[in-house]
Amino acid sequence: MFVGIDLGGTNIKLGCFDPQLKLIGKTAAATGADMGPGAVVDRIGETTEKLLADNSLSAGAIEAVGIGAPGPLNIAEGVIIASPNLPLFKDVPLRKMLGERLGAPVILDNDANAACWGEFVLGAGKGVRDMVFFTLGTGIGGGIISDGKLMHGWCDNAAELGHIIICPDGRLCNCGQKGCVEAYASANSTAEIAVEAIEAGAQSSLKKVLDERGTISCKDVYEHLAAGDELARQITDETARALAIVCVNVLHTVEPKRIVFAGGMIAAGEVLLNRIKDYFNEQIWSLKKEAVEICFATLGEDAGIIGAAALAKQNKKGDGCE
Amino acid sequence: MFVGIDLGGTNIKLGCFDPQLKLIGKTAAATGADMGPGAVVDRIGETTEKLLADNSLSAGAIEAVGIGAPGPLNIAEGVIIASPNLPLFKDVPLRKMLGERLGAPVILDNDANAACWGEFVLGAGKGVRDMVFFTLGTGIGGGIISDGKLMHGWCDNAAELGHIIICPDGRLCNCGQKGCVEAYASANSTAEIAVEAIEAGAQSSLKKVLDERGTISCKDVYEHLAAGDELARQITDETARALAIVCVNVLHTVEPKRIVFAGGMIAAGEVLLNRIKDYFNEQIWSLKKEAVEICFATLGEDAGIIGAAALAKQNKKGDGCE
Numbered sequence: 001m002f003v004g005i006d007l008g009g010t011n012i013k014l015g016c017f018d019p020q021l022k023l024i025g026k027t028a029a030a031t032g033a034d035m036g037p038g039a040v041v042d043r044i045g046e047t048t049e050k051l052l053a054d055n056s057l058s059a060g061a062i063e064a065v066g067i068g069a070p071g072p073l074n075i076a077e078g079v080i081i082a083s084p085n086l087p088l089f090k091d092v093p094l095r096k097m098l099g100e101r102l103g104a105p106v107i108l109d110n111d112a113n114a115a116c117w118g119e120f121v122l123g124a125g126k127g128v129r130d131m132v133f134f135t136l137g138t139g140i141g142g143g144i145i146s147d148g149k150l151m152h153g154w155c156d157n158a159a160e161l162g163h164i165i166i167c168p169d170g171r172l173c174n175c176g177q178k179g180c181v182e183a184y185a186s187a188n189s190t191a192e193i194a195v196e197a198i199e200a201g202a203q204s205s206l207k208k209v210l211d212e213r214g215t216i217s218c219k220d221v222y223e224h225l226a227a228g229d230e231l232a233r234q235i236t237d238e239t240a241r242a243l244a245i246v247c248v249n250v251l252h253t254v255e256p257k258r259i260v261f262a263g264g265m266i267a268a269g270e271v272l273l274n275r276i277k278d279y280f281n282e283q284i285w286s287l288k289k290e291a292v293e294i295c296f297a298t299l300g301e302d303a304g305i306i307g308a309a310a311l312a313k314q315n316k317k318g319d320g321c322e
Numbered sequence: 323m324f325v326g327i328d329l330g331g332t333n334i335k336l337g338c339f340d341p342q343l344k345l346i347g348k349t350a351a352a353t354g355a356d357m358g359p360g361a362v363v364d365r366i367g368e369t370t371e372k373l374l375a376d377n378s379l380s381a382g383a384i385e386a387v388g389i390g391a392p393g394p395l396n397i398a399e400g401v402i403i404a405s406p407n408l409p410l411f412k413d414v415p416l417r418k419m420l421g422e423r424l425g426a427p428v429i430l431d432n433d434a435n436a437a438c439w440g441e442f443v444l445g446a447g448k449g450v451r452d453m454v455f456f457t458l459g460t461g462i463g464g465g466i467i468s469d470g471k472l473m474h475g476w477c478d479n480a481a482e483l484g485h486i487i488i489c490p491d492g493r494l495c496n497c498g499q500k501g502c503v504e505a506y507a508s509a510n511s512t513a514e515i516a517v518e519a520i521e522a523g524a525q526s527s528l529k530k531v532l533d534e535r536g537t538i539s540c541k542d543v544y545e546h547l548a549a550g551d552e553l554a555r556q557i558t559d560e561t562a563r564a565l566a567i568v569c570v571n572v573l574h575t576v577e578p579k580r581i582v583f584a585g586g587m588i589a590a591g592e593v594l595l596n597r598i599k600d601y602f603n604e605q606i607w608s609l610k611k612e613a614v615e616i617c618f619a620t621l622g623e624d625a626g627i628i629g630a631a632a633l634a635k636q637n638k639k640g641d642g643c644e
Contacts, residue, residue, distance in 0.1 A: 162573045168488065
C-alpha cells in the first residue's frame with residue numbers, strides 16, 4: 001500500500017492507494033504551518049495513521065510514501081530549502097523526518113511535479129511519453145515529462161513555467177521579472193487585470209461586483225464571461241493568448257506530445273480551452289504541421305496525492321513510468 | 323576509429339577520430355546537394371575513403387559513423403524527412419544508405435544536436451550534466467542536454483530554440499511566426515535590422531557600406547561596433563537583450579547549469595557575451611540567485627564533426643556521456 005501526500009501552505013491532502021494505485025481512502029487536514037516543521041510532520045503522521053485505521057490498515061502495511069511540497073527543494077537530499085507558503089521551513093530534512101515518523105521509505109518532490117506525474121501516470125497524460133503540465137491557480141506552476149521521466153533540471157528547479165517571459169517589459173510579476181506568463185494568465189492576474197480595466201473606465205457587468213465587494217475574483221470573471229460580458233471576454237482572450245504563446249515556446253523547447261492544463265482556472269471550461277487552441281494555431285509556425293495535443297487535466301484535486309503515491313511506487317520499484 | 327560527419331546544404335565536413343575522440347584528420351567537400359541523395363552519399367563515401375587513405379587507415383578500421391544533418395529527421399529510423407537546405411532530400415533513409423556505403427554502423431542526428439553534443443562532451447559543456455546550446459548563424463539552432471542526455475522530444479524536433487517567441491506580434495520570422503528570437507538575434511536579422519534602421523534615417527557609419535554595396539552583413543555590424551558606431555551598439559544591445567530573454571526562458575523550462583552560444587556571431591566577442599549576461603541579470607527573477615553559467619562555445623567549426631563522432635562512439639558503447 002502506498003501513501004500520497006500533497007503538502008500545501010493551508011492544507012495537507014493525504015491518500016492511501018493499493019499497489020495498482022487505486023484509491024483506498026483519502027483525507028485532509030489543516031497544515032498548521034505556523035507550528036513549525038516538527039509539528040507539521042507529527043500532524044502528517046497522525047493524519048496518516050487515522051486514515052489507515054479508518055480503512056482497517058496498519059502502519060506496517062505502508063510500502064512507501066510520496067510527498068509533494070512547495071519549494072525550492074533539494075530532491076536528492078529530501079530537503080525543503082525554503083517556501084513562501086511555509087515560512088518556518090528552512091532547510092528542513094522532510095524526507096528523513098517523515099520516514100522516521102512513518103517507518104517507511106519516503107520520496108519528496110515538488111508539488112507541481114507530483115501533480116504532473118499523477119496526470120501522466122493515471123490522468124490526461126496517459127499513453128504519451130512527453131508531456132508538459134501547467135497548473136493555473138493563484139500562480140502558474142509546471143511540470144515536464146521527457147521520454148517518460150520527470151525533468152528536474154540541474155538544481156531541481158526545472159519547469160518553473162509560470163515565469164517564462166512572453167512580453168518583454170510587460171506586467172510586473174511577483175517573482176520580480178516583467179512579462180511572465182503568470183502575470184497575464186494566473187487566477188490572481190485575471191482578477192487584477194479586471195480590476196485595473198474597470199478602474200480605467202471599462203464598461204462591464206463586473207463593475208457592480210467591484211463596487212459592492214471592493215474586489216473581483218477570477219471566478220467572477222468567468223461567471224460574467226458565461227453571462228456574456230464583453231470585458232470578461234477580452235480578459236479571457238488575453239489569458240488564452242498568453243497561454244498559447246507559452247505553448248508555442250514549450251513546444252519548441254522540449255517538444256511534448258501533449259500539453260495539459262490543470263488548476264482552478266480550468267473550471268472556465270471549453271471556452272478557455274478552445275481559445276487557447278485557436279491562438280496556438282494562429283501563432284505556431286508554418287514549417288510543418290504540429291500534432292501536439294492541448295487538453296485539460298482529468299484528475300482534479302486528487303492529482304497531487306495520486307502523483308505522490310505513484311512516485312513512491314516508482315521509487316520503490318526503481319523503474320520508469322508504467 | 324570513429325568518423326564524424328557534418329552534412330550541410332553547401333559543404334560536407336568530415337573527421338576521423340581515435341577511440342579517445344582525438345582528431346586524426348579532417349577534410350571537407352562540396353555537398354553537391356543538387357545531384358540528389360544517392361550522389362551525396364557516394365561523395366560522403368569517397369571523401370571518407372580518401373581521408374582514411376591520407377591517414378594510412380582502411381575502411382575496415384571504422385568502428386562507427388556519426389552524421390549530423392539538417393532536418394526535420396526521424397532519428398529512430400535514420401531518415402531525413404525534408405530539409406530547406408537539401409531540397410531533393412525527401413524521406414531519405416540516410417542512415418541505411420551510408421551504412422551500406424561505408425560498411426559500418428551509422429547514427430544520424432540533427433546538426434545542431436551533434437554540435438551541442440560535441441561541445442557537451444569535449445568543449446564548453448565539459449563537467450556539467452544539464453546544458454542548453456544555441457548556434458547563432460544565418461538562423462538560430464539549438465540543442466538541450468538534460469541529465470547527460472540529448473533531448474529529442476516526442477517527434478525529434480525538440481530544441482528549435484530559435485523559434486521561441488520573445489515578443490508577441492513582433493518581427494516576422496522566416497518560419498511564419500511573429501516575434502521569434504531568431505527574428506531579432508540571428509546573423510540575418512542583425513543585418514536586416516541594420517538596413518531597416520538606415521533606410522528609416524538612422525545615422526551610422528554603416529550607411530556608407532549600404533550605399534556602396536547595396537547590403538550590410540552581420541560581420542559589418544560587428545566591425546562598426548568595434549569602431550564605435552552608435553547604431554551598431556544599439557543593434558548589439560537588442561540582440562543581447564533578445565538572447566537574455568531566451569536564456570531566462572530556457573532556465574525556467576529545463577534549468578541548465580550552463581548555456582552555451584556558438585556559431586559565426588560569437589566572433590563579436592566579449593562585448594556581446596557581457597551584454598547578454600548584463601541583460602540576463604537585469605531580467606531574471608529575484609526569488610533566488612541563479613548560478614547558471616552563460617558562455618561561448620570552444621570547439622569552433624569542428625563541434626559538428628566532433629559531436630557526430632562522439633554520438634557514434636556513445637551509440638556503439640550504448641552508454642551515456644563520459
